[in-house]
Amino acid sequence: MSDNTEEKRPLDFIRQIVADDLKTGKHKQSVTRFPPEPNGFLHIGHAKSICLNFGIAEEFGGRCNLRFDDTNPSKEEEKYVEAIKRDVEWLGFKWAGDVHYASDYFQQLYELALELIKKGKAYVCELDAEHMREYRGTLTSPGKNSPWRNRSVEENLELFTRMKEGEFAEGSHVLRAKIDMASPNLNLRDPVIYRILNAIHHRTGSEWHIYPMYDYTHCLSDMLEGITHSLCTLEFQDHRPLYDWVLETLETPCHPQQIEFARLNLSYFITSKRKLLRLVEEKHVSGWDDPRMLTVSGIRRRGYTPASLRNFCATIGIGRSDSLISLSILEDELRNDLNVNAPRRICILDPVKLIIDNFPEGRVDMVDGKNYPQNPETDTRPLPFTKELYIEREDFMEEPPKKYFRLGPGREVRLKYGYLVQYASHEKDSNGNITTIHCTCDLESRGGFAVDGHKVKGTIHWVSASEGKTVTVNLYERLFSVSDPGTNSEVDFIDQLNPHSIKVVNNAVAEPELLNLQPGTTVQFERMGYFCVDSRDSAPGKPVFNRTVTLRDSGKI
């Protein structure tokens, strides 16, 4: 796999901190973690976090754990665990040792909660959700103490134990950290750290009746794993004092440093699990792995490569300011990779027949098509050239402007790898649609070279009408028609979907070779773009191609 780590780009602020901590000896080795909640599929925003956390481990010789943050059994499922593991591996990363789960620590977390109670730093509260909100105060006014705040340690211990034993109903009791109900930081107003939940957990089943909350779990899980740098997104900044409070209060043997960075926003897309879920549930897309989705699985099915994702993440960098990254950066990294790694093939997406009047009937010339423009002349495949061909409808114009380099009355053009042909005539149906174009060809120009050496500017691609194979091609465009869908709360993001995000072409004509591709393979259709064999809808001998991305087409008329 190629990525551009070899270029000495400046370190982002997080890597600088890691480098400094290693240099000063604060840490012998960096230990990071990627902590997804298994409640949905990973999207490109997660890829940024994955590249950061695993990337640091690779670059600094450290370790990176994969840890599932599974503290809410009502939302989490095993199938997401499997999908997430597959996505991380597909990106090319390897987690240190076994996969970790926050649920591995439930017993330790419980014992530490007992410690907290004994220190007088946590109490069982019986306020219901509504009262709890009321007591919390507002952004501008302080909260007030819960009437249960000053229970004795013994009583708290007994109540918490009974919570654990399943003696109480959901919602009736919670364990709260005793911090400061007047704190300007709402997260410090005696946050709930344990609640009663009787759901079945995907790993621990019905063993537990109480489940720890994120703020309590995350810092301790980090601590237990010896994480040195706990990287998360900006919205957790306000939680950092609580992260630190738990570790300090419990006097833990180590204290990971939480560092926040800005989450990824990509133009013309949404990176919100909740909104992606709605697209799936309301069937605006075919599923989590719809090639138009910017989920890791959708991206993969679309034909993107792991290297292009990693290079993209390296290119955009890590910062703390809100940003909206242009989709063109992603596409640029994709093209950089595919340009050198995707073999060239030929497929006509919108066929119109071209007949070479002076070419012998029944003759099949096998001409050589180059697989990669940068490779030696010998890396070729045979292409059957016959009297009747298909060319792209857009490659012929009845009244072409001067700068149009393709076929038209009076024009000469090169059929790539084949022959030079000169326009003879064309036919139209009653609706005025062009049905057939007639040309004559210079039989001496095989390979596309003029015998007398004259220049031919235009080169177009073609497929033999008799030897070509009909295939289905999905022409994808961006899923949304505005650059910042979902940003304006006045508008439902569903109304911002691009009605032309998919166009299915059922009569594309492909060179025979194209039927032999393995699902998941990405090739370039010369002059048209990069296309990937769909891994779900293709059948042997009946491939379905997804347009991964178009070619750049600067100045094309």
Next chain:
RNA sequence: UGGGGCGUCGCCAAGCGGUAAGGCACCGGGUUUUGAUCCCGGCAUUCGUAGGUUCGAUCCCUGCCGCCCCAGCCA
């Protein structure tokens, strides 16, 4: 009208007191059997703004303006 963040080219992003890297996009030109690739060249007298400190400030200080996040028994 509480607290926490952020503000360098259209979009990202370096810069760490010594006089504005790089990428994307865009605009020119060259090569080309993909109007692709590749190659050259252009693209911030200026760093949200107003003051202050300094020989010198994008970097330090102060005020102002703008944007984002926080009142789940979600993560």
